[in-house]
Amino acid sequence: MLKRTPFHDFHISAGAKMVDFAGWEMPLMYRSIVDEHLHTRTSGSIFDVSHMGRLQISGPDAERFLQQVFTRNVELMKPGQCRYGLICQEQGGILDDVILSRDKKNWLMVVNASNREKIVRHFHTVRHQQGLDFDLSDNTESTAMIALQGPKVIERISGHLEEVANLKRYEFASGSFMMLVKYTVSRTGYTGEDGVEIILSSKMAPMVMKALAGKFDRPDTTLKPAGLGARDTLRLEAGMPLYGHELSEQIDPISAGLEWAISWDKSFIGSDALNQIRQQGPTQKLVGLELEGKRIARQFTVVKTPSGEGRVTSGTFSPTLQKSIAMAYVPQVDAKPGTIVSLDLKGQTIPARIVPLPFYKRNPSA
Amino acid sequence: MSVPNDRRYLKSHEWHRLEGDIVTIGITQFAADELTDITYVSLPKVGTRFSANDRFGEIESVKATSDLYTGVSGEVVAVNSELNSNPAVVNTDPFESGWMIKLRVSNPSEFDTLMDAGAYQASSGH
Structure with missing residues (x-):
């Protein structure tokens, strides 16, 4: 049985063609992949990305743990910052590519849907092996996540979310309220356009979608829904890797052109192997x-x-x-x-x- | 989804319309929708000969690449060159202006062995 996101009814009523993606029933497209792609480049699109895994990490050893499993130096991250990085094996192969956000009290990691269970297992193993004290909670199914991407997104939503205009790339704000809904918004994305990604509770998600996409008889013309088909062609034009295509456990981050996402000033799982690849050249x-x-x-x-x-x-x-x-x-x-x-x-x-x-x-x- | 009754079909979603000894071939709306945005259609040269169930070309979309098959034997007498510059016609009008090739059939009885609209719809489950 495929999992459904809180936006399932919205997708069906918007005429989406649904597909199985990593065990989730997701919209491939609503109108046409090319049309949705071009609308993202010229105006803005709403993507349901609730299938992405959302893992919250907190507790006394959270930072020590993340320093071990994440390729970037998390000590340098300030509350309100997000960083793209990798989770590697000892041999340097990529287990996943993720975005880590640091909040005041906890950390949030967004992982690929296809890798979520594997990453949770990996984290439990590391915690056990190193005797670390932290909590790992998988919030994927209690929350929803949407990406708003395109040149007109920031202007269109700044009425709802005042702080958005002040967020720099890879910054986020949380604990605020849009129509009394608690959410986290980050200036991130996977299309090569400016935009935001918003995480909010599953229960409130359909209402927020309605506010963004407009009513069915009067859909918003600036922001239109777009599916995974356009998300794939957009990220490909933007040269962004996709796990299972450009990235896998057989590929190291240096070969993948992701050396910029590695902090060489610290030791982490995979760093010895990656240092060697770096010296010899991939x-x-x-x-x-x-x-x-x-x-x-x-x-x-x-x-x-x-x-x-x-x-x-x-x-x-x-x-x-x-x-x-x-x-x-x-x-x-x-x-x-x-x-x-x-x-x-x-x-x-x-x-x-x-x-x-x-x-x-x-x-x-x- | 409506499927015209005036032609015959292959399970691989090609339609065939017989007029005199000429069969026009294209793909169904169902197939075009499944492929999504079509970006390229590779068609044979006029004069090429095919037997029934031969692959006569290839169609590519943003999502996938598929082979194109003929359900009848014959010689290509025309190809839709419009598809070179505007392959998206196959998405918007697959049963008319999105046609692909015309064959002069060598064995007209083959046409009658192909699926009619009802059988095709039942076979493709739509």
Whole structure:
């Protein structure tokens, strides 16, 4: 039986096509993936991301524990800050990519839906092995989470949420009230646009959705619902990795181009292995590809490079750039932008060029 | 979802309309909706010969890539070149302007063996 988010009725009445995603019944799209993608780039979209895991960590050893499992130095985080980082194995493979927020008394970690149970098990194991004293509570099903993304989002919602306009990227505010609803809002997202992510109680969630999306007979025209299909094409244009595609336990953060999400000034689970990879240099590297023509390279497509071969991790036809784009792992020696590679798409050889990531960057003044 | 009664179908969602000895082939609205936004349609050259159940092309969307099959044997006499520049026509009008190829059939009796609208709807569960 698939889990449903508190917005399930909303999705159905908005005409969503629903799919199974990591055990959750989620909207793939409402109108069209391309339409929802472009609306996010030009105006704003509402995404139900309640399937993402929300883990609260508190207690005397919470900070010591997070210093062990998270790749960034949490001592440097101030209350009200969020940081993207990784949870690694001893060997340096990525168990998950997460966002950690520090509140006054506790920490909140947002993990991938597909990894939530694995991460909870991992944390219990570490707690047991190291004899640490902290509480771990999984709030995923008692709360809901929405992402509002797009250039018009901040202006559109600042009437409801005054503090939003003052939040810098990767900052959050909590304990405030919107229409008497307690929520946490962070200036984060997974689309390459400005915007926020809001966590609120499951019970109040449908009412807030109504306030944002408008009534069914008079839907809001600035903010429209968008599904997981558009979320995927948006994050791909923005060069953001997706667990299960660009990231896995077989991939280390350095190969994935996520060295910036590692604090080298501390020791953590995986840091010895990662230091070694850093010194020797990774054997493969995540790159962007621009394909000739309109064909799309899907995950696992073989990439022939000057000195060997690699594999595509994600590909799509970019709605913003009107080009066929992909991300792929290629041998480190061939990873330079401008390198010409070729892809075998069902027997047809398609040339492609390595390009810098991201494919799309929003206009910072907008 | 409505499926026109004036044509025959394959389980893989291609429709076939017979006029004289010419069969026009496209995909159903159901298939187009399942694929989501179509970005590319690869079609054969005029003059190519196919047997029934051959793969005649490929269709790609933001979400997936699918093969296209013909339910009848014949020679390609026309392809819809409009789909090169505007593949989204398959999403918006799959039964008319989103047609893909026209075949001159070599064995007209094959057409009668294909599913009618009712059988197709039952087989695809919509």
